[in-house]
Amino acid sequence: MILIILAVVLILGIIVIVHEFGHYISARTIGVAVQEFSVGVGPALWQKQGRHTLFSFRCIPFGGYCLFDSDEEGFDDRGRPLSIVRRKALPKMYVSFGGPVMNFLLAAIVFTILFSFIGVSTGYEPVIGEVQPDSPAQEAGILPGDRILSIDGESLSVWADLSRILAEKQDRTTLTFVVQRGQDSVSLLVEPRYYAEEGRVMIGVTVDANFAMNVRYPPLTAIGLGLRQTWIMIGLLISSISQMVSGQIDVAESLSGPVELAHLIGQTVTTGLPDTLFLTAFLSVNLGIMNLLPFPALDGGRILIYLIELVRRKPMNLHVESWINALGFAMLITLMVLLTFKDIFKLFGGS
Numbered sequence: 001m002i003l004i005i006l007a008v009v010l011i012l013g014i015i016v017i018v019h020e021f022g023h024y025i026s027a028r029t030i031g032v033a034v035q036e037f038s039v040g041v042g043p044a045l046w047q048k049q050g051r052h053t054l055f056s057f058r059c060i061p062f063g064g065y066c067l068f069d070s071d072e073e074g075f076d077d078r079g080r081p082l083s084i085v086r087r088k089a090l091p092k093m094y095v096s097f098g099g100p101v102m103n104f105l106l107a108a109i110v111f112t113i114l115f116s117f118i119g120v121s122t123g124y125e126p127v128i129g130e131v132q133p134d135s136p137a138q139e140a141g142i143l144p145g146d147r148i149l150s151i152d153g154e155s156l157s158v159w160a161d162l163s164r165i166l167a168e169k170q171d172r173t174t175l176t177f178v179v180q181r182g183q184d185s186v187s188l189l190v191e192p193r194y195y196a197e198e199g200r201v202m203i204g205v206t207v208d209a210n211f212a213m214n215v216r217y218p219p220l221t222a223i224g225l226g227l228r229q230t231w232i233m234i235g236l237l238i239s240s241i242s243q244m245v246s247g248q249i250d251v252a253e254s255l256s257g258p259v260e261l262a263h264l265i266g267q268t269v270t271t272g273l274p275d276t277l278f279l280t281a282f283l284s285v286n287l288g289i290m291n292l293l294p295f296p297a298l299d300g301g302r303i304l305i306y307l308i309e310l311v312r313r314k315p316m317n318l319h320v321e322s323w324i325n326a327l328g329f330a331m332l333i334t335l336m337v338l339l340t341f342k343d344i345f346k347l348f349g350g351s
Contacts, residue, residue: 135204
């Protein structure tokens with residue numbers, strides 16, 4: 001349980017810190033001062049004052065923040081205002097985009113690591129994991145751990161060949177299986193059975209997941225695949241949001257709160273590193289996309305304000321902008337509380 005909690009804090013913390021670092025680095029590249037960049041929240045454990053930024057490590061290792069000082073006066077070495085509110089619309093939009101873009105970059109890096117160093121599964125070796133009771137496989141004497149070498153003389157290279165061969169030979173009442181058991185090859189007669197609930201012929205076995213077949217790609221190929229997978233995921237999430245807006249997907253059923261998110265991370269961590277990395281990349285893309293929604297207090301809401309400012313050719317009143325963001329933040333907190341109760345009821349069997 002402790003390891004799962006640590007994994008939840010680490011994964012979500014990294015995603016949030018990377019997002020905030022995106023805002024920080026984009027601000028600094030154009031000379032905007034950042035009052036504080038903090039890793040973690042709560043009371044400070046360590047702080048160091050830079051030229052325009054206070055760097056902090058705080059006691060609660062969950063996320064972090066990038067704090068801008070709207071009242072800072074002065075100019076950088078190139079004569080640009082240090083305060084972000086004194087900048088024009090386009091530079092402010094650039095800083096707002098920095099967080100989501102960094103989340104997309106993190107996802108691409110994680111996918112690249114997955115494709116290059118860990119590998120992705122291309123299937124499973126034809127090794128029996130479990131044999132169902134009273135199944136054709138059990139009746140024929142097939143045992144867990146048996147490696148299927150051939151069926152009626154046709155060799156198997158991957159687990160998927162089993163389903164294909166059974167489908168092709170479903171008119172045969174008896175099939176000859178040759179399996180490797182230890183150092184021996186054993187020939188067995190198996191009578192496949194049609195399972196109506198599955199709609200296909202089966203023998204009643206499951207694969208041994210320990211025999212996954214992974215393929216690793218060269219670094220340059222992995223980078224391309226990582227970028228492509230990130231782009232595909234962005235498209236899928238945008239499509240899902242569009243379906244929610246159009247009513248094709250039930251919003252209440254689709255949205256999840258922090259409790260269910262933590263539960264999902266906990267379940268995924270127990271399945272291994274590849275699934276954990278994939279989920280981390282997905283959550284990073286998800287955070288980037290959600291922050292680009294044109295809702296007050298989100299990056300997308302600020303970008304919308306700056307677009308209006310660009311059209312009007314003058315900035316919105318700072319107090320009005322602050323009230324809009326405060327209202328949006330209150331609405332987001334309310335939604336988060338409601339989703340938390342929804343998650344709790346769901347986990348405990350409520351409706």
